[in-house]
Amino acid sequence: MPKKIDQIAIRNEKLDKRVKLTKEDKEEIRKQYATGEYSIRGLARMWNVDRRTIDFTVHPERLKRAKQQYKERRKDGRYYNKEAHTESMRKHRNYKRELINKGKIKFKENENKCWHIVLSMIRCI
Secondary structure, rough: OOOOOHHHOOOOOOOOOOOOOOOHHHHHHHHHHHHHHOOOOHHHHHHHHHHHHHHHHHOOOHHHHHHHHHHHHHHOOOOHHHHHHHHHHHHHHHHHHHHHHHHOOOHHHOOOOOOHHHHHHHHOO
């Protein structure tokens, strides 16, 4: 059963640790790559991300193909590690709690119903 804190979204790309590049960053990368002065490896070093992230940014068709392959391969149980998933969810929930405590997460109307539950969860921790 999902936790109540999972219902609260981090709507700011700068605060969300799962987002490596913002939309503006991706557009800048595409422009830099189009000049021919930068390689994918060089851009990856410059932006401090994996080469594959840059490759998927400048070649979106490759990202689409990779997602399709992932979807097909996931059917037989590949790519899932319960312990690793549990640990990453725990870290993400703790990070959300930190953002709530610092007042950096803003709530929308439909999320307000969860506010009192999340607040009580924070007090208990």
